Amino acid sequence: MTEQAVRVVGLSKQFRIGEKQAGYQTFRDKLTDAAKSMFRRSKSGRKSGTIWALQDVSFEVGQGEVIGIIGRNGAGKSTLLKVLSRITEPTTGYAEIRGRLSSLLEVGTGFHAELTGRENIYLNAAILGMRRKDIGRRFDDIVAFSEVEKFIDTPVKHYSSGMYLRLAFAVAAHLEPDVLLIDEVLAVGDAAFQRKCLGKMGEVAQQGRTVLFVSHDMTAISRLASRTVVLEGGRVAYLGDTSDAIGMYVKEHQSSEEDLELRTDRRGDGVIRLKSFACFDAQGRKVTSVGTGDPVYFSVGYTTKLKGLEPLDFVLDMRFTDVMGHPISTLSTRFSSPVPRGKVESDGLMVCKVESLSLAAEVYGIDLWLAYRGGMSDFVPRAAEMQVVTADYFGTGAEPLIRKHGAALIPHEWFVGSRAMECMPPPANIESPALPPGA
Amino acid sequence: MNSAQISADIQDLRVQRIEPSKGWVSLRLGELWEYRELLYFLTWRDIKIRYKQTVLGATWAIIQPLLTVVVFSIFFGRLGKIPSDGIPYPIFSFTGLVPWTLFVYGLAQSSNSLVGSQNLIKKVYFPRLTIPIASLFAGIVDFLIALAILVIMMVYYAVTPSMNMVWLPFFFLLTLVTSLGVGFWLSALNVEYRDVRFAVPFLTQFWMYATPIAYPSSMLPEPWRTLYGLNPMAGVVEGFRWSLLGSHTQPGPIILASSGVAVIMMVSGAYYFKRMERNFADVV
Numbered sequence: 144m145t146e147q148a149v150r151v152v153g154l155s156k157q158f159r160i161g162e163k164q165a166g167y168q169t170f171r172d173k174l175t176d177a178a179k180s181m182f183r184r185s186k187s188g189r190k191s192g193t194i195w196a197l198q199d200v201s202f203e204v205g206q207g208e209v210i211g212i213i214g215r216n217g218a219g220k221s222t223l224l225k226v227l228s229r230i231t232e233p234t235t236g237y238a239e240i241r242g243r244l245s246s247l248l249e250v251g252t253g254f255h256a257e258l259t260g261r262e263n264i265y266l267n268a269a270i271l272g273m274r275r276k277d278i279g280r281r282f283d284d285i286v287a288f289s290e291v292e293k294f295i296d297t298p299v300k301h302y303s304s305g306m307y308l309r310l311a312f313a314v315a316a317h318l319e320p321d322v323l324l325i326d327e328v329l330a331v332g333d334a335a336f337q338r339k340c341l342g343k344m345g346e347v348a349q350q351g352r353t354v355l356f357v358s359h360d361m362t363a364i365s366r367l368a369s370r371t372v373v374l375e376g377g378r379v380a381y382l383g384d385t386s387d388a389i390g391m392y393v394k395e396h397q398s399s400e401e402d403l404e405l406r407t408d409r410r411g412d413g414v415i416r417l418k419s420f421a422c423f424d425a426q427g428r429k430v431t432s433v434g435t436g437d438p439v440y441f442s443v444g445y446t447t448k449l450k451g452l453e454p455l456d457f458v459l460d461m462r463f464t465d466v467m468g469h470p471i472s473t474l475s476t477r478f479s480s481p482v483p484r485g486k487v488e489s490d491g492l493m494v495c496k497v498e499s500l501s502l503a504a505e506v507y508g509i510d511l512w513l514a515y516r517g518g519m520s521d522f523v524p525r526a527a528e529m530q531v532v533t534a535d536y537f538g539t540g541a542e543p544l545i546r547k548h549g550a551a552l553i554p555h556e557w558f559v560g561s562r563a564m565e566c567m568p569p570p571a572n573i574e575s576p577a578l579p580p581g582a
Numbered sequence: 583m584n585s586a587q588i589s590a591d592i593q594d595l596r597v598q599r600i601e602p603s604k605g606w607v608s609l610r611l612g613e614l615w616e617y618r619e620l621l622y623f624l625t626w627r628d629i630k631i632r633y634k635q636t637v638l639g640a641t642w643a644i645i646q647p648l649l650t651v652v653v654f655s656i657f658f659g660r661l662g663k664i665p666s667d668g669i670p671y672p673i674f675s676f677t678g679l680v681p682w683t684l685f686v687y688g689l690a691q692s693s694n695s696l697v698g699s700q701n702l703i704k705k706v707y708f709p710r711l712t713i714p715i716a717s718l719f720a721g722i723v724d725f726l727i728a729l730a731i732l733v734i735m736m737v738y739y740a741v742t743p744s745m746n747m748v749w750l751p752f753f754f755l756l757t758l759v760t761s762l763g764v765g766f767w768l769s770a771l772n773v774e775y776r777d778v779r780f781a782v783p784f785l786t787q788f789w790m791y792a793t794p795i796a797y798p799s800s801m802l803p804e805p806w807r808t809l810y811g812l813n814p815m816a817g818v819v820e821g822f823r824w825s826l827l828g829s830h831t832q833p834g835p836i837i838l839a840s841s842g843v844a845v846i847m848m849v850s851g852a853y854y855f856k857r858m859e860r861n862f863a864d865v866v
Contacts, residue, residue: 236601238600241596246706266623275619
């Protein structure tokens with residue numbers, strides 16, 4: 144255990160702002176930029192701006208160690224994995240990897256819908272760096288793990304999403320690298336499959352392989368990782384014992400408010416811009432975790448140059464999403480009754496009051512979407528995360544589980560036996576039948 | 583394998599250093615060789631899906647050049663009375679079209695290949711050069727089909743090949759080198775400047791007129807004819823005709839010029855590609 148499997152020294156990665164969102168440029172842009180910069184002395188260099196996604200990150204991972212990486216959105220977790228897996232180059236600093244490295248930043252990279260399960264196993268495994276003879280040797284294990292034996296010669300476009308994911312993870316699970324990097328891939332599939340994946344990862348770790356994995360799932364982190372790195376604003380905020388790291392992350396997470404001004408992954412014309420997001424409990428304390436059924440206040444800060452804005456001029460949608468980004472529910476100013484009233488300042492807050500948060504315990508993403516007179520002004524996907532924790536919502540002590548029972552909680556009452564008929568409202572009028580005449 | 587064994591193995595594992603690269607970097611051909619199986623699988627995938635959901639399937643590989651020959655024979659051969667070095671015009675133009683079709687396929691596919699594979703580029707590391715190479719290699723199947731048609735035509739027109747034919751593999755290789763050179767340049771440029779997408783159709787059209795497919799290069803006087811070889815496809819097409827049909831014109835100087843240009847284009851393209859490669863995942 145004297146040898147380090149991974150050694151990261153002063154690693155930094157700089158992005159040009161807008162590079163991530165604007166994507167490619169045309170030759171014309173380059174020409175106009177060049178023309179502009181002739182008249183604007185050196186100012187443009189500063190104006191275009193850069194951000195450091197990673198700053199002076201250093202740590203070491205022993206051979207056979209499992210390291211968790213946690214941090215908020217934009218803390219640099221994914222960038223770190225991308226640099227270590229050589230997808231993108233660091234700006235300064237270096238890292239040393241001992242042995243063969245495989246990275247799993249997504250399940251099913253390179254899967255092609257037209258190819259069969261069998262063909263995709265070979266293709267995907269080759270892309271992930273497996274040799275053909277190794278794939279052949281492990282082929283039966285992969286198929287068995289994926290549980291899609293019957294459909295192995297069917298094009299994957301006919302697979303259900305569950306089958307697709309199982310097959311994709313099965314390939315990844317049999318990689319046998321010396322160092323494995325994993326980004327949030329466990330957050331897919333149903334509960335049974337997740338357990339299987341976690342089990343497989345534990346197995347991989349026990350074989351003496353080194354694993355670095357990013358997750359929002361603190362349960363998975365605490366189960367698998369011996370040590371954990373907490374990233375904050377591209378820097379290592381903590382490195383050490385997993386339970387301490389989680390404790391620190393949760394504490395940090397709770398006291399802070401999401402500053403949305405730094406987010407670059409936004410869309411819209413920016414007539415009105417989202418500035419901040421925070422949740423408060425009934426006592427007015429800022430929180431990031433809320434009990435099921437508890438009252439909660441969501442506050443959204445915005446800024447605009449428009450004057451004399453009326454509440455009905457804009458629409459604010461606050462959408463809860465699951466780990467996959469699928470919508471669960473939306474709180475919208477359009478749905479608000481009574482309609483919001485009051486003077487709208489150019490720089491202010493909107494607060495949404497929820498009497499009882501009827502969502503099952505889970506970490507939800509919150510997308511914020513702001514439109515002004517029908518045009519999209521600002522959209523920040525996954526602007527914040529909110530942890531809903533179990534509280535006795537139904538007052539029975541029975542806990543609804545999101546994976547089994549779904550996210551939406553509906554207050555209800557069951558009646559049995561003789562009371563079952565009695566509880567229903569009496570038929571309104573037997574004389575006029577509900578069916579149309581002649582039916 | 584137990585963990586003790588792995589611990590022992592790890593002592594002699596290779597250490598890979600990840601650091602920023604500066605300026606012109608090495609091509610790392612050794613690494614490309616290590617990933618030859620991936621190259622094989624990517625090529626195989628492109629071949630497999632090429633004619634999926636088409637009614638005519640691989641027949642397209644025959645129809646396209648054959649119809650072009652019909653059009654050429656009518657307009658240039660019959661109406662335009664363009665000379666064809668004493669060879670029947672249809673087979674004269676088809677011999678030019680066979681390598682040309684491979685080149686155009688490679689040009690179109692590889693220039694778009696990196697942008698089309700952005701999901702791969704952003705999620706997993708491998709030498710990116712495999713992507714444009716694989717997309718060209720997938721065109722070789724079509725090329726072989728067209729070559730078979732050419733052989734049938736040679737039998738029909740009773741063209742007996744000479745010993746020049748042993749040079750055919752060389753001209754095939756020259757086609758690949760030329761296509762790769764253009765492919766490396768265009769695919770890397772396309773990542774940053776999507777103008778390439780619009781330029782490629784024009785480029786192919788102009789290039790076709792600048793290549794002796796519908797007409798023989800013997801229409802040009804020397805020294806222009808040798809200068810003409812600076813278009814590497816001119817050398818390829820003349821080479822194909824010379825080795826298969828035994829056209830009387832000696833293509834030596836043209837081919838020499840073409841080979842030189844093709845190699846320069848491929849090497850410079852590969853270096854440019856490698857230089858841009860570090861930004862692909864951030865920009866694409």
